Amino acid sequence: MLDPETYAPEHFLWSFEDGVATITLNRPDRKNPLTFESYAELRDLFRGLVYARSVQAVIVTGAGGNFCSGGDVHEIIGPLVEMEMPGLLDFTRMTGDLVKAMRDCPQPVIAAVDGICVGAGAIMAMASDLRIATPAAKTAFLFNRVGLAGCDMGACAILPRLIGQGRASELLFLGRSMSAEEGERWGFYNRLVEADALMSAAKAWASRIAAGPNFANAMTKNQLNTEWDMGLHTAIEAEAQAQAICMQTKDFERAYRAFAARETPVFEGD
Incomplete structure (x- = not known):
């Protein structure tokens, strides 16, 4: 059973204080991309949170002024090109399981987004319950720009419910970046704050939730x-x-x- 006081992940940072857990994607030199291993470790963490009663709210953020640049081009996309269908399906099911785990964990999840938030990073923000961003946030579901469908990790189910079918279609068909201002106006982002206030705003919400029922x-x-x-x-x-x-x-x-x-x-x- 996950003990938030002693939990020590290998592929991202973790802190826990006063009922609030903070997950920090921590590969700032590459804008915090995900790997096969970090996908799996994040999935397992969110599954474990189901039984971690002392964790009452979760913040997900990224180090170095960016949230997440999606799947690592060299460590994920390169190997996928060489895989056969069974391995590809194993991978796409695993990434989808991360979203399922984020939605199934009982704790409200807050995404604190600065800078690049694309691909799987945009999906993680989308799968969170609340989203706070800086004016520098650039969010893109850019799957079609790498020859893939926009229906990745639940995007076609969740994104239209957040911003509407037409706007979701625009982002998924064009693969273009959604500015922070658009994101707030469309309802993807709950709130915009300056970069130096991002974590304090996220922690304020998380603390308020943690103090609730x-x-x-x-x-x-x-x-x-x-x-x-x-x-x-x-x-x-x-x-x-x-x-x-x-x-x-x-x-x-x-x-x-x-x-x-x-x-x-x-x-x-x-």
């Missing part, structure tokens, strides 16, 4: 995921059941008693 937050994330393919009546019933479960938590009672006493509730996640 964590069981209920996990339920919210679960419902956001599962209601994508539900009809309205089914979704309302699912939410009724989810909310009734949350009403049995001690956090719900704590909030009521704090309100009655005109105090700020202290949530404990149970």
Whole structure:
């Protein structure tokens, strides 16, 4: 079971404080590309977070003024050209499993994006629950520029839900870069801040989430995921059941008693 206090990844940086975990992609000389190994290690980490109750929010960011330049050209794309179909399918399923793991972990995930955020990096930002960027952020789903379809790692399912079908189609067919201003205007980015305020803004949100009712937050994330393919009546019933479960938590009672006493509730996640 993952212990956030002692966890020591091999292919990226990790820190943990006051319920907030920070993942930093750390190959700044190459703008933080992913490799076969870092994909797998990130996937396994997010799977492990399902059972890491002391982790209440996660920040994903990159070192050196960039978020992530996608899959490493020499360490991933070169070998893929030489692979047969079974190996290619193993790889594409593994990368998709990273997105599944990010969506399935109960903790809200915040992407803190500066500079280059392209390919698989754009996917990781997309798969996060909240996104904060700097004006220098350049985001591109550039798969068609390397001869691939835009339907990579869930892009055709998630991106239209964030920015709309037409805008998603524009980015996926043209492979062009989305500016930070466009990203905020279209709803991809929740907020833009200057580079020197990026991590403090992300940590402020993460700390606020970590101080909240964590069981209920996990339920919210679960419902956001599962209601994508539900009809309205089914979704309302699912939410009724989810909310009734949350009403049995001690956090719900704590909030009521704090309100009655005109105090700020202290949530404990149970």
